[in-house]
Amino acid sequence: MLQFCSGGIMPGVSRAxxxxxHDSFPKSVDTxxxxxGVIGCVTALYLAERGVSVAICEKGKIGAEASCRSAGLIExxxxxxxxxxxxxxxxxxxxxxGEIVExxxxxxERGGLTLFENASDAAAISSWLGTVNGLAGVDVQILTKEAVxxxxxxxxxxxxxxxxxxxxxxxxxxxxxxxxxxxxxxxxAMLIQNCAVRRIDVHSGRISGVTTERGEIDASNVIIAxxxxxxxxxxxxxxxxxxxxVFTEGLSxxxxxxxxxxxxxxxxxxxxxxxxxxYMFGCSSGVVPVTPTVxxxxxxxxxxxxxxxxxxxxxxxxxxxxxxxRAHRPRSxxxxxxxxxxxxxxxxxxxxxxxxxxxxxxxxxxVFRDSVCRERYSGALMTSIxxxxxxxxxxxxxxxxxxxxxxxxxxxxxxxxxxLADLITxxxxxxxxxxxxxxxxxxxxxxxxxx
Numbered sequence: 227m228l229q230f231c232s233g234g235i236m237p238g239v240s241r242a243x244x245x246x247x248h249d250s251f252p253k254s255v256d257t258x259x260x261x262x263g264v265i266g267c268v269t270a271l272y273l274a275e276r277g278v279s280v281a282i283c284e285k286g287k288i289g290a291e292a293s294c295r296s297a298g299l300i301e302x303x304x305x306x307x308x309x310x311x312x313x314x315x316x317x318x319x320x321x322x323x324g325e326i327v328e329x330x331x332x333x334x335e336r337g338g339l340t341l342f343e344n345a346s347d348a349a350a351i352s353s354w355l356g357t358v359n360g361l362a363g364v365d366v367q368i369l370t371k372e373a374v375x376x377x378x379x380x381x382x383x384x385x386x387x388x389x390x391x392x393x394x395x396x397x398x399x400x401x402x403x404x405x406x407x408x409x410x411x412x413x414x415a416m417l418i419q420n421c422a423v424r425r426i427d428v429h430s431g432r433i434s435g436v437t438t439e440r441g442e443i444d445a446s447n448v449i450i451a452x453x454x455x456x457x458x459x460x461x462x463x464x465x466x467x468x469x470x471x472v473f474t475e476g477l478s479x480x481x482x483x484x485x486x487x488x489x490x491x492x493x494x495x496x497x498x499x500x501x502x503x504x505y506m507f508g509c510s511s512g513v514v515p516v517t518p519t520v521x522x523x524x525x526x527x528x529x530x531x532x533x534x535x536x537x538x539x540x541x542x543x544x545x546x547x548x549x550x551x552r553a554h555r556p557r558s559x560x561x562x563x564x565x566x567x568x569x570x571x572x573x574x575x576x577x578x579x580x581x582x583x584x585x586x587x588x589x590x591x592x593v594f595r596d597s598v599c600r601e602r603y604s605g606a607l608m609t610s611i612x613x614x615x616x617x618x619x620x621x622x623x624x625x626x627x628x629x630x631x632x633x634x635x636x637x638x639x640x641x642x643x644x645x646l647a648d649l650i651t652x653x654x655x656x657x658x659x660x661x662x663x664x665x666x667x668x669x670x671x672x673x674x675x676x677x
Contacts, residue, residue, distance in 0.1 A: 234543040238570025240290035241603060243329075245404040248281075248416040254444035255279040255416065257650055258436050259451055260423045260459060262286075263293040264636055265629045266451035267406040268643030271326070274413035276651055281445075282407065282415065283438055285422035285455075286569035289403025292453050292635065295605025297476065297496045297508035298402075299489055300637045301338040301394035303351070303366075306676035307358050309614070311657045312641045314363020319640035320395050328412075329405035332398025332501045334489060338391040339378055341492040351389050365392040380486035382592045396489040396498050399636065422565035426450075426463055426626070433625030437559045439566055447650055449627045454571055454608045456630040457519070458564070462556060463623065467616070468523060468667055469631050472607040473541075473573035474512030475580040479505050479597040486591075494590040495583035504600065507587050509579040512607075513541035517550040523611050573604040609633035612673045617642045618664040619649055628664055 257273060259266045262284030273280040282288070300320055302313045324333040342348050348368060358364045367390045369377065374388040411417050418440075425437040426448055435444040450456050457467040481503030490497040496508030514520065520540070552564055580602045588594045610616060610631035615638070620626040627649055629642050645659050666673065 234545050234574040235549060236572055236574045238290065238572030240287045240294065240570055241400050242287065242289035242294035243401055243404045245288050245407050245417060247419045248411070251418065251440055252281055252416055252443055254435070255281045256445065257447040257449060258283055258443055258445040259449045260436065261451035261453060261455070262288040262403065262407065262417070262419065263291060263451060263453055264289065264403045264406065264639045265642050266449070267403050267410060268323070268639050269449060269451065269629060269646045270415040271406055271410040271413065272643050272647035273650060274410050274415040276647065278650060280415045281443065282417050283421050283423050283436065284417070284419045285565040287419055288407045288417060290570045292605050292607055293403045294399045295476065295603055296399045296636045298332070298396050298399045298498050298506060298636070299338060299394070299491070299496065300396060301391050302363070302637070303340055303391060303491065304354055304677050305358070307361060308661055308676055310358055310361045310363055312638050315644070315657050316638045316641035317363060317393055317395060319644060320397070323406065323640055327405045327409040329401065329408055330501065331402045331405045334396040334499070336488045338394030338396070339374070339381070339486070339488045339490050340389050340391070341374065341381060341385045341490060342387045343493045344386050348387055363393065366390065367392065378486050378488050378490070380484055380593055381490060381492070382590070384590060394489070397636070398501055420569065422563055423459065424563045424565070425559040426459065428463065428623060431623070433623060439563070447625045447627065449629060449646055451629045453630065454606050455565065456628070465620065466667065467628070467631070467664070468519060468611040469608050470514055470519060470611060471517070472512050472514055472609065472633065473604060474509050474607060475575060475602065475604045476506060476508045477580045477584055477599050477603070478601040479507065479594065480600050482593060482597050484593050492590065494586035497587065497591070505594070505597070507583050509583045511579050513539050515546040516540050516542040517547055519550065571606055573606050575602050575604045577602065607633055612675055614676050615662055616664050617645050617659050617662045620664055
């Protein structure tokens with residue numbers, strides 16, 4: 227059912243740790259990355275390691291939007307088979323990232339536990355396993371009720387069973403982007419914060435650089451890793467990127483003795499231990515704000531919504547609707563851009579979803595019964611309309627590359643960053659990125675929906 231007045235936006239505040247910007251402004255680099263989220267930061271790290279001169283232009287602060295508001299889980303339950311090669315590679319690379327960066331990223335290498343409420347939950351996982359068994363990276367074991375209690379006493383004994391993704395990981399979203407960005411800077415990458423890119427510059431049919439609020443940067447390559455802003459960045463180039471936003475909420479509670487050490491997904495919500503002993507409670511529900519893009523693809527989205535594992539509902543808010551209209555209107559690069567007016571994009575915190583997950587987890591997992599909420603926050607995730615994402619060059623504009631549209635961008639970010647670095651340097655791709663090509667949206671390809 228459509229909700230009205232829900233799905234609004236508000237002035238944003240970063241949850242991420244701070245990282246210093248570069249002292250000077252570059253006149254030219256080999257590659258400009260537009261967007262300082264986790265995908266942009268990982269890509270910068272891999273390029274800098276290969277000796278490529280690279281600058282991240284971030285309109286606000288590194289890691290301040292979706293990247294610091296995710297649940298922090300790196301896992302693959304229910305993922306479509308077509309996604310598994312990229313996910314498996316990313317999980318492999320995440321283990322190495324923890325060794326490369328000097329700062330703490332809150333890496334948890336204990337797997338991921340999913341709890342079942344009844345036999346139908348187990349049947350659904352068994353059915354999904356039948357589609358991915360034998361694929362690289364799939365390491366899932368179905369657990370009895372007793373096995374769940376033995377493996378993780380912290381979840382209590384009120385569950386019908388569960389499953390363990392033995393190779394799943396977790397990180398602390400508030401730490402990860404800035405830690406990776408710092409590592410990239412130590413290897414030569416330039417971090418330019420509070421510097422919005424107003425225009426992607428094209429000369430003689432190919433990329434020539436970017437125009438920012440601080441001036442121009444000449445570059446042979448530009449990578450768009452702008453999250454919810456990617457479509458607006460591409461629109462002036464005549465490129466249509468059909469992406470949707472998903473607004474969700476989370477919360478953090480103070481330290482709890484005896485809580486689960488393994489990250490948990492349950493019908494009550496998501497649970498991950500934070501570095502200080504507190505816990506993140508995450509929602510598997512949210513809203514899709516109705517925007518012009520949603521209306522344009524409404525027939526397809528109606529069928530898509532029926533296949534989502536999450537409780538995702540449409541919501542109309544006039545402010546959010548008009549925000550997308552304004553974002554896609556042309557402006558002179560000499561004018562202050564919408565990017566500068568929205569340094570940190572943040573949905574309103576209604577409490578509707580976070581209140582429910584807080585109550586449900588405290589009710590279903592006894593160790594949290596007396597836990598105290600210390601923070602509520604919201605985040606704007608994004609996804610391509612087929613829920614697959616894009617990691618791709620753009621045919622017809624040499625030097626332009628995309629890394630965006632991943633609903634679970636944290637999970638795939640390291641493999642996406644590696645793939646983009648391989649595209650820039652001409653190295654052989656480690657995985658097949660053909661399914662993620664941009665041109666599928668414009669060449670008449672039949673689009674499917676991928677869980």
